[in-house]
Amino acid sequence: MASLNGFAEIVVVRHGETSWNASKIIQGHLNSELNEIGRQQATAVAVRLSKEPQFVAIYSSDLKRAAETAEKIANSCGLPEVNFDPALRERHLGELQGLALRDAAKLKAEAYQCFLSKSSDQNIPGGGESLNQLYDRCTSCVERIAKKHKGERAIVVTHGGVLRELYKRAAPNSKFPNGTILNTSVNVIQISENGKWSIKMWGDISHLQDISVIKSTIAEDKNFYAV
Template sequence: MGPKAALPLLALLSVIGAEAMTHSPPAELNAEKITSSELPDTGQPARAGMLKRVALVRHGETAWNQLGLLQGRVDLPLNETGRAQAARAAVSLSASSWDEIVCSPLERAQQTAQSIQASVGHVSMSLDARLTEKSFGVAEGMGRHAAFEQWPDGCFDGGESEEAVSGRVQSLVADLMQMNTTSVIVVCHVVIIRHLAMQIARVDPGFVENGSVLTLVRKDDAQTWKPHFEGR
């Protein structure tokens, strides 16, 4: 399934969040520029310690992922499949050196990050609440089809707006760009990964499966980023 770039951003990200259990990632990334003035300018002159690689990792599968339920802020552990997905992501990432891991505080993300940390070596891991998945409000725990029949626009009662998600991710991106390190692994959730990829690299990665690794590499010009799905 390819990226849904034709949809408005709000509807697009809501649909992606709802479809997080069933679809494979697209064969290619949509590298169209995001023109919104709200996106931060991450292009900087080259400097020592500049961040050059960012790996965006979606947590492994949980029981609710398997059942097709909207999860959001509900804090569930990985199931057996999810632990295996985390282990595969860890093996993939261990082929390169990494400086730090930053992780969502939700258990499914922490378990995924811990598996990665054990594989990539002695790197520090920190938690950042800005990486927490979008809240789906009263729709959390509902089947995705039932939820979107009731709220076709994805604006669930009591849920977090896309503007709020974008704001906290923008704050996080600004901090990442100021890190005195060259590589970081970010372990989080599908909606957050979409925002991160668009704000850092101006690309639409489409849907990312549980356990997927999307690496963003800063090009030599220090102004642009190249996306790459591990294993492709």
């Protein structure tokens, strides 16, 4: 492996598909398990990462869908434990959590409008976070991880909403690519000693070539990541 010259290389993976993803149910901080496709995806990304240059640690959201994905990766990569951190959780979506996306506008109209708001400081009724709160929470967590691993590679397993905020931090002047974040996509961010972020790879799913994925469960618009 080429020297990282003081950079920390953080490989960020979205969790595998869940039955709630497939049914378009808003998850947020609620727990849901991987479905059979999700387990296949998690196994595939784990095998892929096990063939890459050595990782020194793995960190994960403590929500079940991310934790299960992370455990498979840790086992394949020979990492002794997963470091769980609630700062890597999906955005808390308040009253919308547990609702089917198609029903949210009717059942929780105010919360749904807050969810659609273009204002980054808009909270969602029911304890939901603003995008600014999510951004601060997850970017500061990844920066802490980077400081621990200068010149090393570490894995982070997290969620679609978090990945959007990490992209925003690393490429603030770039439009988010295609509006999609696929389950178990591999995204590589390098963070320098002076705190500069850059994107080395984004949205790679080459490990899923032989796995059947229902397009409707992964084709996301800007508001669908939380499902």
